[in-house]
Amino acid sequence: MRKRKVPDVVIRRLPxxxxxxxxxDPESSSIVSSYELGAxxxxxxxxxxxxxxxxxxxxxxxVGYEVTILREELRRILKLDRVVNAGLVGVGNLGQAxxxxxxxxxxxxxxxxxxxxxxxxxxxxxxxxxxxxxVEVYPVQRLPELIKELPLMIIILTVPAxxxxxxxxxxVASGVKAFLNFAPVKLEIPPGxxxxxxxxxxxxxxxxxxxxxxxxxxxxxxxxxxxxx
Amino acid sequence: MRKRKVPDVVIRRLPxxxxxxxxxDPESSSIVSSYELGAxxxxxxxxxxxxxxxxxxxxxxxVGYEVTILREELRRILKLDRVVNAGLVGVGNLGQAxxxxxxxxxxxxxxxxxxxxxxxxxxxxxxxxxxxxxVEVYPVQRLPELIKELPLMIIILTVPAxxxxxxxxxxVASGVKAFLNFAPVKLEIPPGxxxxxxxxxxxxxxxxxxxxxxxxxxxxxxxxxxxxx
DNA sequence: TAGATTGTTAATCGATTAACAATC
DNA sequence: TAGATTGTTAATCGATTAACAATC
Numbered sequence: 001m002r003k004r005k006v007p008d009v010v011i012r013r014l015p016x017x018x019x020x021x022x023x024x025d026p027e028s029s030s031i032v033s034s035y036e037l038g039a040x041x042x043x044x045x046x047x048x049x050x051x052x053x054x055x056x057x058x059x060x061x062x063v064g065y066e067v068t069i070l071r072e073e074l075r076r077i078l079k080l081d082r083v084v085n086a087g088l089v090g091v092g093n094l095g096q097a098x099x100x101x102x103x104x105x106x107x108x109x110x111x112x113x114x115x116x117x118x119x120x121x122x123x124x125x126x127x128x129x130x131x132x133x134x135v136e137v138y139p140v141q142r143l144p145e146l147i148k149e150l151p152l153m154i155i156i157l158t159v160p161a162x163x164x165x166x167x168x169x170x171x172v173a174s175g176v177k178a179f180l181n182f183a184p185v186k187l188e189i190p191p192g193x194x195x196x197x198x199x200x201x202x203x204x205x206x207x208x209x210x211x212x213x214x215x216x217x218x219x220x221x222x223x224x225x226x227x228x229x
Numbered sequence: 230m231r232k233r234k235v236p237d238v239v240i241r242r243l244p245x246x247x248x249x250x251x252x253x254d255p256e257s258s259s260i261v262s263s264y265e266l267g268a269x270x271x272x273x274x275x276x277x278x279x280x281x282x283x284x285x286x287x288x289x290x291x292v293g294y295e296v297t298i299l300r301e302e303l304r305r306i307l308k309l310d311r312v313v314n315a316g317l318v319g320v321g322n323l324g325q326a327x328x329x330x331x332x333x334x335x336x337x338x339x340x341x342x343x344x345x346x347x348x349x350x351x352x353x354x355x356x357x358x359x360x361x362x363x364v365e366v367y368p369v370q371r372l373p374e375l376i377k378e379l380p381l382m383i384i385i386l387t388v389p390a391x392x393x394x395x396x397x398x399x400x401v402a403s404g405v406k407a408f409l410n411f412a413p414v415k416l417e418i419p420p421g422x423x424x425x426x427x428x429x430x431x432x433x434x435x436x437x438x439x440x441x442x443x444x445x446x447x448x449x450x451x452x453x454x455x456x457x458x
Numbered sequence: 459t460a461g462a463t464t465g466t467t468a469a470t471c472g473a474t475t476a477a478c479a480a481t482c
Numbered sequence: 483t484a485g486a487t488t489g490t491t492a493a494t495c496g497a498t499t500a501a502c503a504a505t506c
């Protein structure tokens with residue numbers, strides 16, 4: 001009964017396909033081929049077909065994929081066919097920034113799929129009870145309670161580095177399985193829990209390697225254009 | 230004379246090693262082994278040694294690595310031993326958020342290495358001439374000019390999706406080789422240019438796949454704990 | 459010296475790509 | 483039917499891991 005594990009690298013491409021399918025809908029054709037999907041996502045047609053094959057058979061040979069059907073299938077696979085509530089812990093500069101960002105995106109896309117920024121948490125008395133970008137701020141003490149009641153399925157960690165592990169552990173204890181972590185720390189992660197790290201300091205530092213050397217002429221061109229992540 | 234290309238996945242781990250080495254310095258020992266580095270970064274000791282071997286020989290067999298030496302070598306490799314200026318285009322919600330984030334991090338780490346948020350750009354008359362988190366906002370028209378004069382080696386794109394390709398192309402034309410792109414679009418990227426995508430919408434949507442199903446009991450446990458990116 | 463740890467090679471693992479039979 | 487495009491298998495590519503000789 002156990003399906004073979006789907007590689008995470010495949011899971012990470014699915015939202016990209018979904019985005020293109022959602023943007024595609026209005027424009028005429030109700031059918032799309034892996035070639036067109038490839039052109040619009042930057043993924044090779046073969047890889048798209050391989051990725052989809054992990055989940056079933058969605059196309060017609062000689063024809064392509066029905067846009068609405070494939071879109072609904074991807075939404076179902078990603079669990080975006082239901083409401084998915086996210087909570088954010090740590091309403092500092094970064095936390096507020098993310099809430100504003102989320103509010104911007106929510107209008108466009110997040111809520112088109114089932115994602116909702118549902119609650120924020122902080123220690124600071126002055127922030128509690130307030131709203132940031134339309135999201136209410138609760139005391140961190142209520143985290144376990146609200147994880148279960150709302151419920152919250154994804155937690156975004158925008159707490160200071162020192163607090164990250166403690167908050168993370170508390171969320172895990174309350175049943176959360178998926179995290180987006182902005183704190184620049186190595187978390188101790190138990191089995192079955194998925195954490196994505198968003199650490200811009202590391203991103204920028206690694207980009208410095210590829211940055212132009214303005215002083216002298218650049219002799220060394222031993223890299224190629226590539227889109228990462 | 231041409232070195233073999235260093236895989237990007239290796240480049241992305243170097244800042245992590247550098248961070249640990251920088252944090253390590255005060256604490257007693259001036260020597261660190263690949264085993265300790267591994268414990269602190271979550272990378273296997275063998276992989277750390279392999280990664281470093283792309284750039285030369287930095288350790289002593291039977292002993293380990295001199296902390297200060299390895300740190301300086303990594304800073305040099307990543308070009309963080311000199312000043313690296315970054316510019317940001319698009320001072321909307323997300324852009325301002327990033328500038329505040331950068332200001333926070335700058336105090337701690339970014340400036341410890343050579344990274345500086347040096348300039349911001351926007352179209353909006355009301356923003357131009359102002360400062361956000363200590364960074365001056367210039368009109369986008371001055372982008373090519375200031376890229377060359379300051380100069381700016383890394384560009385952070387926080388413009389709306391529609392504007393991203395145009396702004397990107399203009400920066401490339403002015404010689405920028407490294408980008409951090411927050412706009413949710415597939416950019417057309419010429420050879421020799423490195424772009425990292427920071428697209429939280431996609432991250433959250435892929436996390437939904439791993440999120441707990443609260444309705445029914447979760448029968449399917451076909452994933453493992455893993456830290457990605 | 460004996461013990462420890464590097465640097466590196468070879469083996470393994472996993473993901474991408476090529477290719478094509480099936481079939482609409 | 484002929485042309486197109488899927489689904490899938492086999493080949494390739496690249497990255498990680500294991501293992502160990504070199505040597506401090």
